[in-house]
Amino acid sequence: MSAKKSPEPSPEGFARLNRQRLAAEEGARAMADAEKRAADIRQNMARLRELREAREADDATLQASLPAPIPAKRKRKPRQ
Template sequence: MLIMTSKSQTKPQTPEQLARLEKQRLAKIEGAQALAQVDKEYVDVRRNMERLKALRLAKEAHDAANPPPVEPKKKKAAPKKLAVVKAPEPEAVGE
C-alpha cells in the first residue's frame, strides 16, 4: 500500500533549527546591507576619480595655453683650478 504525504504536514522545528534559521535570516539582511555599502563606496570613488580627472585636464589645458616663461640657462662657472706648488729642488751636496 502506498501512502502519500503532503508537504503541508511538517514536523515541528526544534529550538536549534529555529535559532539557525533566524541566524541565516539575519546574515542575509546584513549581507545585503554590506553589499549596498560597498556599492555606495564604489560610486563615491568613481565620482571622486571623475572630479580629479576633470581638474587635471583643466590644469593641463591651462598650462598648455599659458606656458611658463623660459629663463635662459646660466653658464656654469669653470671649476677653480688649484695652484700647483712645486717644492724647491734640493741642492746637490758637495757642489
C-alpha cells in the same frame, strides 16, 4: 519495535530550528548590508574619479595656455 516520531518537534528541535531561522535571516541582512556598502563605495569612487579627471583636464588647459618657460642661461664658473 519501531519508534514512532511525534508530529510535534521536541523543544530542543524547535529551539534549533528557531536558531537556524534567525541565523539565516541575519546572514541575509548582513549580505544585503555588505552589498549596499560596496555599491556606495563604487559610487563614491566614480564621483571622485570624475572630479580628478576634471581637475587634470583643467590643469592641462591651463598649462597649454601659459607661455613656454624661457630656458635660463648657463652661468659660468668663476675663474680662480
